[in-house]
Amino acid sequence: MAGKIKAIRGMRDILPPETGRWQAVENAAREAFALYGYRELRLPLIERTELFARSIGADTDIVSKEMYTFPDRHGDSLTLRPEATASVLRAVLENRLDQGAGVKKLYTLGPMFRYERPQKGRYRQFHQINCEALGSDAPELDAEVILLLMEILKRVQLGTSRLLVNSLGCPECQKKFKEGLSLFLSQKQGLCEDCLRRRVTNPLRVLDCKSVHCKEILKDAPVLKDYLCPDCAVHYARVLSLLSRFGVTYEEQPRLVRGLDYYSRTAFEVVAVGLGAQDAVAGGGRYNGLAQELGGPELPAIGFAIGEDRLLEVLPPELGQEKNRKIFLAALGPAARDQAFSLLQTLRREGVPGEMDFGERSLKAQMSLADRLGAAYTVILGDRELETGKATLRRMATGDQQEVSLSLLPMVLAGL
RNA sequence: GUGGGCGUAGCUCAGACAGGUAGAGCACCAGGUUGUGGCCCUGGUGGCCGCGGGUUCAAGUCCCGUCGCUCACCCCA
Numbered sequence: 001m002a003g004k005i006k007a008i009r010g011m012r013d014i015l016p017p018e019t020g021r022w023q024a025v026e027n028a029a030r031e032a033f034a035l036y037g038y039r040e041l042r043l044p045l046i047e048r049t050e051l052f053a054r055s056i057g058a059d060t061d062i063v064s065k066e067m068y069t070f071p072d073r074h075g076d077s078l079t080l081r082p083e084a085t086a087s088v089l090r091a092v093l094e095n096r097l098d099q100g101a102g103v104k105k106l107y108t109l110g111p112m113f114r115y116e117r118p119q120k121g122r123y124r125q126f127h128q129i130n131c132e133a134l135g136s137d138a139p140e141l142d143a144e145v146i147l148l149l150m151e152i153l154k155r156v157q158l159g160t161s162r163l164l165v166n167s168l169g170c171p172e173c174q175k176k177f178k179e180g181l182s183l184f185l186s187q188k189q190g191l192c193e194d195c196l197r198r199r200v201t202n203p204l205r206v207l208d209c210k211s212v213h214c215k216e217i218l219k220d221a222p223v224l225k226d227y228l229c230p231d232c233a234v235h236y237a238r239v240l241s242l243l244s245r246f247g248v249t250y251e252e253q254p255r256l257v258r259g260l261d262y263y264s265r266t267a268f269e270v271v272a273v274g275l276g277a278q279d280a281v282a283g284g285g286r287y288n289g290l291a292q293e294l295g296g297p298e299l300p301a302i303g304f305a306i307g308e309d310r311l312l313e314v315l316p317p318e319l320g321q322e323k324n325r326k327i328f329l330a331a332l333g334p335a336a337r338d339q340a341f342s343l344l345q346t347l348r349r350e351g352v353p354g355e356m357d358f359g360e361r362s363l364k365a366q367m368s369l370a371d372r373l374g375a376a377y378t379v380i381l382g383d384r385e386l387e388t389g390k391a392t393l394r395r396m397a398t399g400d401q402q403e404v405s406l407s408l409l410p411m412v413l414a415g416l
Numbered sequence: 417g418u419g420g421g422c423g424u425a426g427c428u429c430a431g432a433c434a435g436g437u438a439g440a441g442c443a444c445c446a447g448g449u450u451g452u453g454g455c456c457c458u459g460g461u462g463g464c465c466g467c468g469g470g471u472u473c474a475a476g477u478c479c480c481g482u483c484g485c486u487c488a489c490c491c492c493a
């Protein structure tokens with residue numbers, strides 16, 4: 001064991017049969033995206049560091065201490081993407097995708113990288129399914145995006161979960177709220193050490209503190225909702241009313257804040273039970289000012305990210321297991337093996353999945369292998385069958401066997 | 417970055433307190449059936465006991481160091 005090269009910290013191999021579950025989630029997401037008019041984007045994993053510094057916010061934890069940043073051979077500072085929205089927006093602006101008609105609906109999925117201390121549900125390379133809708137500030141779009149998220153989660157049979165929503169307001173609302181909150185906090189004693197620091201650096205974060213004592217103090221803290229300007233309040237109310245109309249159960253969570261600076265107005269998060277401390281399986285919100293922040297035009301937008309690794313942890317183990325119609329060819333002796341190999345290729349041309357063993361193993365061993373590979377049927381080919389021109393076809397579940405003419409075998413198997 | 421738990425076979429773990437020939441279950445291979453899987457029985461393959469140093473006649477076991485994994489804080493998907 002010593003000296004073997006291992007995967008680096010926080011990174012992991014995803015192996016079969018687990019990969020089948022991942023495919024099931026991704027297929028479900030793709031279907032739902034198509035239903036809502038979204039198209040896929042495939043983006044680089046590496047971007048200029050500046051892109052993230054400007055979009056996510058230089059003072060956020062992500063940018064200040066969690067990014068994989070390195071100089072390339074020309075000395076440019078590059079970063080492995082810690083999230084996808086910045087890249088999506090960069091690509092949209094660079095390729096002028098914002099110019100088309102209607103709301104631009106895009107999704108992308110793949111690995112993200114953050115240099116954090118790994119724990120349950122948190123990896124340094126993790127995977128997100130990312131949704132972005134650009135070009136409208138209509139509350140209907142907020143509702144539609146959340147409906148889409150819930151549709152995906154429903155399709156993958158996510159169990160007990162809660163949808164938390166809040167409105168962060170526009171920059172003006174946020175400014176007033178921060179002033180009000182700072183004033184409130186400055187009058188309070190007994191905040192935890194972290195919150196004393198956050199009170200100055202990022203007062204919104206104090207709302208998120210998990211300390212029981214801080215929560216008690218915050219009970220009568222000002223809430224964002226009371227600071228929303230008329231426009232933001234109307235927008236928020238409309239979103240909530242639409243969610244209700246379509247039967248989406250949500251919880252207003254006045255303390256919900258997001259870890260990235262670019263969010264405004266609607267913010268939401270889905271938390272699931274059974275995940276330990278890292279229980280957010282999806283999160284998102286509106287980011288109306290981000291395009292301009294990146295030097296683009298005014299481009300209101302909203303999106304979400306699903307944490308695929310976490311989601312998979314709470315989904316049923318049997319997810320993505322389809323019924324098996326695999327055929328196993330058990331051949332005895334060189335001549336039969338040669339014949340079986342040809343038959344195998346014929347079957348595959350017909351779209352019938354099949355396997356055989358290339359070793360000189362006993363029929364017993366081959367039957368055992370067929371069983372463990374989950375074959376629905378096993379074809380037995382030996383000298384006896386080659387002589388008579390008829391193979392033995394065994395149905396594994398019942399043990400029933402019949403003789404089938406070799407020339408008819410491909411047709412019969414294709415019809416099973 | 418901080419704290420707790422844990423590193424022994426491919427996997428799950430005994431063995432450590434009281435130092436003395438490295439074990440079990442599962443998995444894998446083979447046999448019990450000269451051509452028939454699952455259940456059962458028998459046998460077999462497989463381990464620098466994370467790594468380095470120390471104590472000792474002798475270390476998986478005691479001591480020191482180190483690396484890794486894991487959970488939690490923090491942060492977030």
